[in-house]
Amino acid sequence: MTRTLVIIPAYNEEHSLPMVLKDLAEQLPDFDVLVISDGSVDGTAAVARAAGVNVVELPFNLGIGGALRTGFAYAARTGYERGVQFDADGQHDPEQVARLLAALDRGADMSVGSRFAEGGAVTYDVGLVRRAAMRMLRLMVRVMVGQQFTDTSSGFRAFSRPVLEFFADTYPVEYMDSVEALVLACNAGFRVDEVAVNMRGRTGGAPSTGGIKLVYYYVRLVVVVLASASRTNRRMRRVRADAGTGDPREVEAT
Amino acid sequence: MSVRAHVMVVLLALAAILFILRLVRQRRLRAKYSVLWLSIGLGLAVLAAFPGLLTWVSDVVGVEYPPALFFALALSFLLLLCLHFSWEISRLEDRTRALAEEHALLQQLVLSRMSSDDANGAERVSPSGESPPGGRRR
Numbered sequence: 001m002t003r004t005l006v007i008i009p010a011y012n013e014e015h016s017l018p019m020v021l022k023d024l025a026e027q028l029p030d031f032d033v034l035v036i037s038d039g040s041v042d043g044t045a046a047v048a049r050a051a052g053v054n055v056v057e058l059p060f061n062l063g064i065g066g067a068l069r070t071g072f073a074y075a076a077r078t079g080y081e082r083g084v085q086f087d088a089d090g091q092h093d094p095e096q097v098a099r100l101l102a103a104l105d106r107g108a109d110m111s112v113g114s115r116f117a118e119g120g121a122v123t124y125d126v127g128l129v130r131r132a133a134m135r136m137l138r139l140m141v142r143v144m145v146g147q148q149f150t151d152t153s154s155g156f157r158a159f160s161r162p163v164l165e166f167f168a169d170t171y172p173v174e175y176m177d178s179v180e181a182l183v184l185a186c187n188a189g190f191r192v193d194e195v196a197v198n199m200r201g202r203t204g205g206a207p208s209t210g211g212i213k214l215v216y217y218y219v220r221l222v223v224v225v226l227a228s229a230s231r232t233n234r235r236m237r238r239v240r241a242d243a244g245t246g247d248p249r250e251v252e253a254t
Numbered sequence: 255m256s257v258r259a260h261v262m263v264v265l266l267a268l269a270a271i272l273f274i275l276r277l278v279r280q281r282r283l284r285a286k287y288s289v290l291w292l293s294i295g296l297g298l299a300v301l302a303a304f305p306g307l308l309t310w311v312s313d314v315v316g317v318e319y320p321p322a323l324f325f326a327l328a329l330s331f332l333l334l335l336c337l338h339f340s341w342e343i344s345r346l347e348d349r350t351r352a353l354a355e356e357h358a359l360l361q362q363l364v365l366s367r368m369s370s371d372d373a374n375g376a377e378r379v380s381p382s383g384e385s386p387p388g389g390r391r392r
Contacts, residue, residue: 036358054362054366055362056358056359056361056362057358057361057362058354058355058357058358059354059357059358060354062351062354062355066351066354066355069355070355070358070359073355073359074359074362077359173351
């Protein structure tokens, strides 16, 4: 059976985490679970250890991007063939992981669970500002990668081994990393499929931001994603140029 | 410029240079910054000692009001310096982040190795240290 790691970034989630881990253990008993405690000051790491899963404890808060990158590095180094990104706040359903993995079986390098795709269901309300911002993100991503995604900031994703290795070094660390990561993966030539999933309301924790601050973050994100897109294009061109002139055996080896 | 103002400006410039030298001697400034700040201090001192110099330079570049040239230069220098510091902070953040990640991964490795040593002697460690016995490789 394919070795799969469920990667859970967690920042002060001691209340919701035990339930999430219990669900995972019951419904996906064959999968290994890694909790990355992102500088938590509560009992996040302790409850995770008590649940018998592996824990990586960051010495201070890096933000979700840094935590995920650590998870990808762990998965890549310890030889996992697949990774699943999973939320610690209980909004992801272990039952739906199969849908993400099925997309990898169909040949995708990475799959993104969408609340809004055909066949998915939204069981909770998204605020007005957030909805407008999401629409803008959708448009931006479509323009930049030429592929339609309905839920660009979804944190419910699955990755094949090559993407795990890729993200172990390159996963974006700024806020709203998920959108940037999507653009990054597409521009690097990975096949990214969107999959309809159901999500639940969160059982703990609060939405990370709201209002004016959210607007600021979206503006910042536009800058970051544009920069990231231009950067990857240049890198891709260079890789292609190297592949064209260099020794083919060398290219294969690296 | 009155003699009194002249003396005061020269003294201020000298004080600035002495302060910078002190920091450099105590190794509280990295060499790359000490050179930067020392040349700034020297520039200020020269301008303070010979006020005619600024007037002459502004004549050459066509600025009618010499202090305006001085402020424009000072401001652009400060802006560049701020930019440089932002760049340097970004780089430092990247490095501390990488260190934090590496630290966390190594800590996990050590802990899992210790617990598996406890469990079964000097057995080779499986990637998931606390996984159930069935999950052990080899």
